[in-house]
Amino acid sequence: MDRELGTNERCKYIKYFPDPIYSLYLFQLALRLINQDGTYMKRILSLLVFIVYHVSVQGQSGARLTDTTNKLNEIIVTASRVAESIHEVPSTVTVISRTEVEKQSQINNNLPNILMQKVPGISPSEESQNNFIGKLRGRSFLVLIDGIPQSTPLRNGGRDLRSIDVSAIDHIEVINGASAMYGNGAAGGIINYITKKPAQNKPFTSTTYLNNSMNLANAGKTYGYNLAQVFSGSKDKFDYLVQGKIARSGVIRSADGQVVSPFYGLGETNSYNALAKVGYNFNASNRLEVMGNYYSSVQNSQYIGTTGKFGISPAIGVPGDTAIRGGTPYNKTFNIKYLGDWGKTAANISFYYDDMNTVFEAYNQVYSDHWGARLNFNTPFALGKRNRLTLIYGMDFLKDHTVQKDMADKLITPSMNMTSIAPYLQSKFNIADDWIVKGGLRYEHIGFAVGDLTRSNGQTTKGAADKYNALVFNLGARYNKLSFLQPFISYSQGYSIGDVGLVLRNGVPLTAINAEPVLVENYELGFSGRKGIINYQLTGYYSFSKKGTTYTEVGGAGNYELIQVPQKIYGIEAELGIKVTRWLDLGGVLGYMDGRQDTKNTGSFDGKLDNSVISPLKINANANVKLTDNWSLMLQMVSIGSRDVFTSQEYNYGKYPVTGYRIFDLYTSYKIKNILFRFSVNNLFNTNYYPVHAEVRGATNDGRYYVKGSGAVANLGVVVKL
Template sequence: MLRSSVLTFIGLFLAISTFAQKATIKGTVKSDAGESVPFANISVIGSKTGAVANNQGAFVLQLPSAGAYHLKITSVGFKAAEQNVQVNANDTTTYTFTLVQNGNLQEVIVSASRKQETLDEVPSSVTIIGAKDLAIQKNISNNIADILAVSVPGLGFGSNTTGNSGQTLRGRDLLVMVDGIPQSTPLRNGGRDIRSIDPSAIERVEVIKGATAIYGNGADGGLINYITKKADRSKAFSGLTTLGANTQVKEAQHTGGFKVGQQFSGYYKDFDYVVSGQYEQTGVYKDAKGVVINPDYGLGETTIWNAFAKLGYNINTRNRVELMYNFFGSEQRTDYIRQNGKYGESPTIGVFGKRPGDPEGTPYNHNASLHWSSEKIIGNTSLDVNLYMQKFYTVFFWTDSWPGGGQSTITSDKKGARVNFSTPFTVSKNIDADLVYGVDILNDKTAQTLTDGRLWVPEMDMKNTAPYAQLKATFFKHFVWKAGARYENISIDVPDYTTIISLNQKTGQYDVGGVPVKGGKIEYNAFVFNTGLRYNRWSFFKPFVSYSQSFSVNELGRILRSAEENTVSRLKTKAVIANNYEAGFSSTVGPVDFEGSYYISTSKLGANYVLTPEGKFEIARDPQKIYGYEFAADVRILKNLGAGGSYSYTEGKLDLNKNGKYNDKEDAYMLGDKIAPPKLTAYIRYQPIKQLYIRLQMLRACSRERFNPDPTTKAYAYGKGPVEAFSIFSLNTSYNFDAHSTINVGVDNLFNKDYYTVPSMWNSRVDYYAKGTGTRISINYTYKF
């Protein structure tokens, strides 16, 4: 079916492709301070025609013919601008557009609803990390999990490791994507989906919070979409060279690392391209006292590769084809092994020793897509088709959990298609509408085995077909209403298998597992809905309310590998359907931008991890209620001075007696692996002269203590460890020598704070009880040509 559909689409665009005389606009986008605005969006209102400025604010916009056009120019941190232009035939017209600075929370173009729109049209909470903020944060830390933790209210804290266990969004698991390609898998995730691409290949990050019906399986807490870089069409050939080095301050021996990167971009006639490569080698990671951090899941002594390419071809003004490929790899080769400390007293550290097994990390993560977009394919209906694939392989550290020891691996092979139609129409003089509809098709094959071939989780073969529709209507210009539905049709084939024999932590014997399980087919069918309303007339108060559902087959692999029944049909494999209710607003009053929201998320079935005395993870299916609130603000104190910050609070309860209430004495708080402690961020930015930019920022983890230790052993169970508050300060400075050369100095943990990471505290297991990294300095030089 997929093959015939593809052939039909190819035939359609070949049949409608026409060639027209083109006109060209060249221009530059500048700020009201006279500085270039990099990567601004220039679009023709009423069509999909547009361009993106390069890192110097220059752009080239190809138009179908001479005539009058109405352009819209937007960029993160600036007020949107509109201007009428007149383009002459067979001529190139040059313009300079000026954008007025307006903080970090203002209007930008987003594509998370599968159609470009402004934030004023989205009735939900959205965080956008634009190119400028992304560049600042990766000078401090190149780890994307750290960048997201300090930038996204509601997202959990990073673990200072290659995994993202506990880094939930509003207390629920999230869906991670690269240009819409899912990196997460509900079959067996493994906690390495956030760190699946290097920041060097990312142009912007879109974070949609709350249950997200339109993207389907896995988006319980929302989604993170890494939008990869676009070609620079202002020059036929341009480049960006990056050289960097980093080291720690305390006991700096062997902590040095480096990175090199190269990007080329440009266009030739109707073709455009961007190609980049990044290579990074990290040194040993040490804590504030100069002691080597636990190397398990470690970021130290790691080699990282990222290769990215995107080739686009404008068939004509209405049809475009784009091919994207990204490779990410990360492998740790270290001379250190773990030495356990004592939970609550001393950290687990790294000491010299021969590390058994294969290098830990992600040897490869391949992503590729073929994207075709067509405007007005039939009437006013536009079409987007995205065919994609992902091949993922990751290796975990060696452990004695099985006879003779071993290392587990996860392999995932995804192939899919997203077919998306958009039909705008007018209902009346005061009502405009747009219907977005289509189908998602996904085949996901995921398994977990040991490197020696022993089977832990059998290969699960999931086929998912999900049609959807989303209606957006604008009433009297300022009321924006959305409503949509998605139908999940999932079938998962599981072969016959035998659970692996593993170590019983209670008896010290290898007497857990060995259960033969008869496979079968697991099927899911469900409708999920969403609706929301935003009113955007007043800049000082733009409120919204929303309701949205999500559907998730949560970590089926964990259920299968812990099976104690002899047939799949008897396991507790029901899906999680979450209901998210939210009310919020955004506001601009003079130099102040402010936004806030309050949310409640409920589900009749949860998916909470419980660690048994035997050392085996099981899934508890108790009802859940999660609630919380977020605030973020940005203030322009002077023309060259600003400040801002955010605060997010999340809490979760379990209805253990299943009576629909959450405050009975039998009920309990949710564990730390789902509910992060309150998070506070703050920053101040200063530009004393045109060439110099300085930003000082703080990330504070507040305390969370919801559980008591075992009265007999005085030990905390998994996920119940208390989190003690701590604050980390970081600094970024950049100096532009000229239009080509820039040097950046980033300092992570500026004051060398000695602290334990949030996941190491709530985990309450000694082998994960590790400290954060001490002061680390990064120096990066970039040259643009």
């Protein structure tokens, strides 16, 4: 065929190609269109014209419906500690399926970016190693890997969302709003990364993932790659899974081609992940599982960051070497779990250990290790023909040791130790097959101790110890009789101990601050349903805390004062899925929140909450097209609104204006037997923007955080399954 054929002429002949030649030609043509001469926008428009034309041709073939996570399907979740239908949960639950995790990771493999696309109430991605201002419905959240705590609430390391590589994750479960079923840190909800599961009924399976990435606007030094391998299978009573991943990211450039400052960045980063699972079924009623995961992500940049100036110029990268390898040198997670049926009672008993080190290229590192146990039991009772009662009960044990040190291993915070013991009881009533009523409580006893701290000026602060108790409740109901309208209502409490290490590192003694757990009350009212081609969920929420914790920077960078004032946060979340035709799905997500604080503690709630707590309006939209049985296409958008609610006289940390932005992504895949070819463009139209985090923290701290987002990045990958 003539290499100089125009786009329309090429499309005319494509439909006559056999499938294998057809798919290879499509990928070759897509790359050729992107790299042809002309401006970036012209290249993208050429590609879109080609795609739209082919959609109009192939869409008439009546291909089967594309699967999409936006259809609010009935999904079994385990984040509430028992396997149950999502329609049995009287609150908002978001489940990001395995298919969607793999699709989104092809576009952008940074986990906060994936969550931003699918979870209405989560903060926009910081697009960095950190999630310092990351919130869920304006509150702190608890991150778990297979139920094992990853968050470091005593000294927020800001790396819990990136505590495992996405290639090891099967799906993600998010409980939105305060949770009484888990302990410290779940004031805003729970994010549970569920790792990949062994293949069943096959002694051996192999899946290989290979991906290559490059900036489209300025490719210089931006090439990156990742390679992941998964082996799994089962034989007789055994099953196993082994996963490994190596990756190297290139330089990150903004839409104008400049090197983005590497300060806490994701560019020039070496990442590794290794997951191993072994399971043994003693019989049909008793099973033992062992899981271990190792994760490492360390930056080795040939650039150093400049100082940006808010509203004028960004922080960029210039050649140089800080000699400090920032990132997460290691996160080691180990879990041994027993599952058994003891008569009518199902037991789930886990013993775990987690050890994490996070390095901050500025001057310090955080060490945190957890070990503990989770004992969970559930017993069902029949109450007549159509009524059932299930009791879920047990106890959690946790020992958390956290300390922050400088790069010479000298203490920045005192050594902090927290020990907690927490029994809990949850009841679930299924009434007449139509009503679900849940209620329960959790009592937590916390022992907190800190060691001595000697600061650089010679001042020594003596260690101290204290004890705290927290009692939290939850109550909720859901009505499921009508498929098109299923209302639910819930009240739940959660709590968190503030980032006390942030204050203790200033030489403030434990006795001088109020480290008592902050109780959060969460009220939620929502509706979900399915009518014809439409699936939807609409939720309103309100949360209140008498001692909401905020931090104010005082006396120079790095010194913070803990301020505890009443806070209220409220918002609306919506999800919508529409099956337009057999080959086209549309979906959307909306998250809006606002809040007030009572700065005078008089009940007037006279102050606005700043941008480190309240995220701007977020709207996500996507269109999924099944072009043929083997070829699919998705276009998605995330729109982050502006927030400017403070006067110039009030400008301080988190109070400078936030400017909105809109990002589009393209994803397409083509399957030939057991090989899946994937191509995507993140930030399709090469939008020039500052992430929200850059405008929250970038206005202070000498502008080090005032960093632009990434320009357009193309990803070309292949998945081979054997």
